[in-house]
Amino acid sequence: MNKPFEDKGYFRRQYPRRAMKRKVGVLCDGSYFVCDSGEVGEGGMSIISDYVLSEGHELVVSFQVPGGDFVFLRGVVRSTQKKEGDQRVTHGLSFNEIEFAIKRQIRSFVSARANAIT
Template sequence: MDKSFEDKGYFRRQYPRRAMKRKIGVLCDGSYFVCESGEIGEGGMSIISDYVLTEGHSLVVSFQVPAGNFVFLRAVVRSTQKKQGDEKVTHGLSFNEIEFSIKRQIRSFVSARTDFAPGTTSTF
């Protein structure tokens, strides 16, 4: 079998995501650090870190949902991607057992209209 093409078809997103640039607290194996988020959806999020996390590892992330609550969510590292020449690592996380109310806040953020200037509020 030709291994030059790696099919990651087993990992398909179930929910849409939206870019979210915020500080995220991460607790992994007893160590706590702060990093940036990349995207978020009801099923998970991406984080951009200085550290390489192992796929399959469990962790806890803490962050403020835009226009929502400050949350603590259990997650699993699903993917790790480090671009050559870049010191940052992008991790794909999937959430475990997320409360319906938090899921709804994330869904609201992801589906919100973004046709107004950043830093302003919508008149809708």
């Protein structure tokens, strides 16, 4: 069965995302730092950091799902984008294995009205 994909040009998303402005803890290659989130969905999220992470790097992110639990999720860096004149880098992450309960909390947040909790 084919699932609908969101076409982003160079890659396709399996799940919709919603903007989420929260602090996110990132553990990558033995280093831990805190950065901002951009958006989140069941399949992954974007983070905005001062550090450049290479595509394919594995990491662990920790954050509070709005209206839900504080979670720790394993993921992989899928894309790295730096806008001209901006010091920070936007990374697209995909989650590896995600518990059904956490997936449901993220899905609930993404599908809620835009003026609800962020």
